Amino acid sequence: MVTVTELNPYSNKKELKKFVKFPWKLYEGDPNWIPPLNLDLLGLPFMPGLLTAQHPYHEHAETKYFMVEDEEEILGRIAATVNKRHNEIHDEKTGFFGFFECINDQEISNLLFDTASEWLKEQQMEMIRGPASFTLNDICGLLIDNFDRPPYIDMPYNKRYYQKLIEGCGFEKAKDMLAFQIDLVQKRKIIDKKLETVYKIIEKKNKEGRIGVRDINLHKIKEDFRIIRKIYNEAWKDNWGHDPLTEKEFNIIASKLKMVADPHFIYIGFFDDKAVAFYGLVPNVNQLLKRNTKRLKHISNSDLSRIFRIFTQKKKIDQVRMMLFGILLEGRGKGIDAYMFAKSFKHAFEQNYKDVEISWLLEDNDMIISPTKTWGGEKYKTYRMYEKLL
16 A cells, blocks of 8 residues: 655654655665765754754745655655745745655656645645755756766756656656766866966956955855855846845855865955955765765765765865856956856866866856856756646
8 A cells, every 4th residue: 555654844853864765775776876965954963954944944935745655665755845935036836846756656756746736736836846955056957868977066866767757747848957077188288278368368357456366265264155145146146946045044055065165166256356256166075975885885874984085085086066156247258257267277187186067057058158168068967947837
């Protein structure tokens, strides 16, 4: 007999842990799946997990979690959420689904989506969109191609058959997001030539000293993060689906980034001494978080063991993801973005990185896709957001 179990952010952690642990079994034997850290979802005493009521997202949202089970095991899971701030900002009545995982069974998938949809209709929603866990500021989109490589930090990975299951429930494409890759070894000559050109242009443009770019200041990191949040919320406000980050939400993201970030990869750009842009690359710690399927796997797959690897084996990381970028209108067209690009590539070469992923980019965001291509970027992954009228 198949049953549906309903949870919420106030459910006890034992129940939420079942929800979190289901993918470990579902992806068993898949070397490209990178298990998330449990603490990111369930939290610690000093840091709320995304699924728990203490996380600031839930201050402006209503959320339910659903699991489909039979007598022996979990068969699928899904989250449904109403982000009140999103609907106020975008003048919508849209609910979101996320954390979707399911066996390859259309009936089970239908049951999950029907259950989530019914609850959203009870909340007076008119549209369901996703996957987003829980917003576009978090892990979002369904991978629909190139399943033979593991994801970079904070990017999704899923079963190939999920596209069939989701579309089989009547969902249609809302928007695609793209990931570009730059092979720093193969593209070294192209990038070196580009670096030379950029620095010459900046030198000419900056004779009056109006343009500046600096690394974030670790001694004033709270102040710099406030600057970045302000630019981010302003620069992204007109982007499709964007939700501004509250101070509490941003602080949680920033605290996680501090654990893995290289300060020489995160920049603030200035024009006439005003901060107008930020740009950041983050080492791909997913290379160290892979699931161990051999000896002592229960110990080596624990959060503690995997975090220990981040701190002790960082030098093994040879991939980096460009995941932070925003530029205000008054900073555009002045070469600041190219200057920050150039600094990041220079540092990447100095640190012997081999690959850069630039992700994700909205499919129609030519302002960033075009320069990405000129630096040697090639599109290699597509992530899709779906929606359906309720």
